[in-house]
Amino acid sequence: MIAAVFAPYQWRAQWRDLRQRGAWRGSNVATVIVLGIVGSMAQAGLSAAALAAIAAGDQATGLALAEAGLTGVLIAWIMLPVLVHSIAGGGAGVILQRLTQFPLSTPQVFTVGMVGTLIQPIYWVLILTSLLALAPLALAPRAGLALVAGLLYVVAVAVLSWAIGLAVGAVMSSRRGREIALTITAVLVFGFIPLLFGDFEHDGGQITFTLAKYEVVLLAPDAQSGLLLDVGRWMPAARIGAAARGEGAGWTLLALAAATAIGLCLSLVSLRRLITQPAQSLGSVRSRTSAITGLPGLPAVLGVPAMKEVRYLLRTLDALLAFAFAVIAAIWILIRPDDARLVLILCLPIIVLNEMVMPLNVFGLDGKAVDRYRLLPLSGAQVVLGKNIAFVLVLLLEFALPVLAGAWRAGVVFTTSALCAALAAVCLMMAWGNQVSVRSPAPRAFFNFDSKEQAGGILSMLGTILLWLVPFLLGLLARELGGHAALLAAEFLLLVAAASLYAATLPSAGRAFDARAEEMRARLAGQG
Amino acid sequence: MPPIITLHGLSRHFGDKIAVDAIDLEIAPGTFLGFLGPNGAGKTTTVRMITGLLAPTAGDAEIAGHSIRREPVAVKRQIGVVPDTLALFDRLSLWEHLTLVGQVYGLSSTETESRATELLQLLGLWDDRATYAVDASHGMRKKLALAIALIHAPRILFLDEPFEGIDPIAGKVLRDLLRRLSQSGTTIFLTSHILEVVERLVDRLTIIVKGRIVLDDSLATLRQGGRSLEEIFIGAAGVDAAAGVELKWLGGE
Incomplete structure (x- = not known):
């Protein structure tokens, strides 16, 4: 397997990189790891509480806590590539574009990049945190099915987070892609402008938003206490909790497998574009042919x-x-x-x-x-x-x-x-x-x-x-x-x-x- | 006439490795010097030190009477450089590079644009003037770096491997240009591995090996006895120890 050939060199490159970069960037890596360990400890506490609740017979609370933990895992996998090298960012000493000189297919390049990412210590912390989040599922009524669904959920989340990072990079590397992305952003941002014409009102714990004759209750006082626990219910993690109770487990597994497959396909398509197409430049021809002049x-x-x-x-x-x-x-x-x-x-x-x-x-x-x-x-x-x-x-x-x-x-x-x-x-x-x-x-x-x-x-x-x-x-x-x-x-x-x-x-x-x-x-x- | 370039015990160490070892050199104005050496001999390190891209560990270089250590800005006003990295801004066009550099050297915008136009036309880059450096071919980038080095009409020109990676037509244009500059009194300090080109251009040859100057004389003197530049170079630099190794496994069935 080609990734095994590169892995030892990536491993050495990673540690040499950390040693040579000195205190500034060393502190960057250290900060992310410390934040990761704190997050991991919080996850351990959450999982312990969930296990205790399920063991005490309060299955609803236990699974709700487990879902909240799995939602945290989702957020961590999305945020981490923003804080450290993404899969295409040359992490662990390999710039993926340079691999095009070797007889490697795009899936092989992706695998090398993935291994290069996963050998970074912060990803060990994240994997450990993800496994901790799965722990409460071991006491669920359908434990085996729940653990399989949970593991598949973590894999799907990891693959999709890489896929999104690669897809954004691929879109942003083409001028047309950037124009489309900016247009969508502008439409979304300007879509919020109607909110400016409405009124937010605070009344006790209740927040309402009124636009013309329509009124929407955004937050009711009785919902506040349950807000934290219910965060997970809006996220895909709710399906894992349902699978643990034996509800719709087959559909959940199918959906997670499909999400993983879609993430892999998106990753490969985006990666192929990233490693073969140079980024196109901003700046009009007119601006490029006008002389740079000084300031009065x-x-x-x-x-x-x-x-x-x-x-x-x-x-x-x-x-x-x-x-x-x-x-x-x-x-x-x-x-x-x-x-x-x-x-x-x-x-x-x-x-x-x-x-x-x-x-x-x-x-x-x-x-x-x-x-x-x-x-x-x-x-x-x-x-x-x-x-x-x-x-x-x-x-x-x-x-x-x-x-x-x-x-x-x-x-x-x-x-x-x-x-x-x-x-x-x-x-x-x-x-x-x-x-x-x-x-x-x-x-x-x-x-x-x-x-x-x-x-x-x-x-x-x-x-x-x-x-x-x-x-x-x-x-x-x-x-x-x-x-x-x-x-x-x-x-x-x-x-x-x-x-x-x-x-x-x-x-x-x-x-x-x-x-x-x-x-x-x-x-x-x-x-x- | 006092030398226009003087190196006094110029040295550069990288940790334990001595890249340039206390070299002394004097170059008269108007000289076209070929500075040769095998890979890793210290050519580029020397050029980088003389042009202010790298601080010497010891010694000094005087360029047109100014010390590179004490008066680096005064030195840079006198010289034009094509460095090994070319040092081009990826997202500036060819035209923007020249208009930027010309005015920093104190040329008026009109004079800068006039010179930039002529240089781009001479080097066959005019039609590509809106191209960003990052999108240009290696040969175009080399020619742009040369145009940048020339735009302020420097008294001394440092060229680090200018003939590498450019096509024969551009090579001829470059050779003719350098010959003309040399005849007009510009001092040129050239490093190159292409001995045929060096042989046709330079009037003085300096060979550096393992950070030390092992040969320094006029080309005419060195070629007495009918020796080619290749023979002179190999004689001074020594034969590669690996030359006798055969790769019997290469080129078989």
Whole structure:
């Protein structure tokens, strides 16, 4: 079996990779494993409770808990490939595209990728968690059938999670696919706009939504207590519970087998496309044949590289999504003036955090071309500053519509305060991101929302998200103490302080860029 | 005339491995130097150090009077480089590359566009100017890297394996261009494994083996006695120890 030939090399490559990557990415892997172990312990507790309930004769509660656990397994299998290498992401040292030079069929390439994924320690934790979730089924009335259905459920979930990841990658690698995906996203997002015309009402524990003459009860007080237990009933895990009670077991097994087969077929079709078709590029022919020019008032050594970077950033999916979100937020602010302030202070962080990888990994899209900056007559600080100018320009473009709408509906003072707060957070992000970008850069793909290999890892990302609390809490405090004038003054002073901190840290990032040529190149080439 | 390139004890270690071992070299302005050596001899490492892509472990390089350690930006204003990796931005078009680089070197946008047009036409890339570097063929990428190296009319040109992977027509265009540049006084530092090309272009030859310079002289002097460049190279670099191994199992039934 071909996977057995590759597995020992993948195993060695994995450990060498972890050893060589050092603390930054090591912490990323470690964080995911710690989170996985915590999840696994929670699952063990849930399974123990389910076993105790079934043993005590409360079969309904026991199986409901088991279903909730199996739903957790489903969510974990979907989320994990987002956090770590997906099956096509070159995990454990094998980039699947490179296997096309060997006489291997697509199923064989898929098997090699699958083995490469499963030998990662975090997947051991996930498999253990999945087995723990199956444990309560051993005491079910139809234990044998329930365990078979449970195992098939885990296999189906794993295969489907890979299939979805591969299918998204395949769709996003073609221009037409991206257009279709964006259209569907826009239709779905705009489909929610009618919700903006309706009213949510809280009455005691009950939440109702009213649109025109129609009223929908979303949450009733008596449902709250059972809410957690009933989560599983909406998910496929409910069928496993039913099979354990002897209800519709045959249909359940058939459905799970069919889901597994569909997942495998989808995986193979998507993988074939991914390994044989190069990703098509964004950017019109017109934009490619117009000269890159500098920015008024800036020397060419800053303005021209900055405008190069603006073009690069605008050719990513993250920027397109941010613009779509900005348009929706602006419409929301315009048609719901009562929500304008809330929407404004929410939409600015969402736009920035959607593109968080840009300031946290400023050389990610350059790859090995980072050498080009070193061949040009630019200092490290100029290179980094050019990148940051480009990011701020792109953000200002994205902010334009919601800020203009906000100035009209939420008032100029409040909107200016919100803009100052957002820019202060951006300065802090860039000050931190520049250090991470030169010390631990990672190659980025243009055509997927690639959150797997961010420079600095998960802890850095979490820190960046928490950083937004600074302007938010300061704003709350200032408004309580002195109203909108105090709010504006506080956020403006914060912006000045954050910009000063950014300026103070820029030279050290520039020096690190100059000193770390070899390490950066190796990491950005995927060799570090 | 003072040398335009001077290497003083230039060294590079990678852990225990010594890639370049304290080399000294002086190159006069206008020289067309062929810098040869077997695989892993230290050619690319030397070029990367001289052009600022790699920090030396010891020693220094002076280019046009500027130290690569102390004044790297001043050095980069004087040189054009075709590096081994080509260092192209995947999602910039050929045209965007040239307009970016020209203006960073201080050319006006009009001058940059004029030079970019001429370079792309000369190298047969004009019709593909909207192509992203990632979508271009290897030969096109090589030619683009050369155009980038030339757009600011540098005094010194460093070319790391420029003839690898390009078609014969482009090869001839490149040879003619380099000959013209050399005649006009540009100093050229060329590494290549294609000895026929080197033989036709360079006027001085330096051979590096295991990080040390083992031969450095004018080509005319080296060829006295009618020796070919291949004989000179093998004589200096030594015969490969594996040359006597026969692969009897290859090519059988």
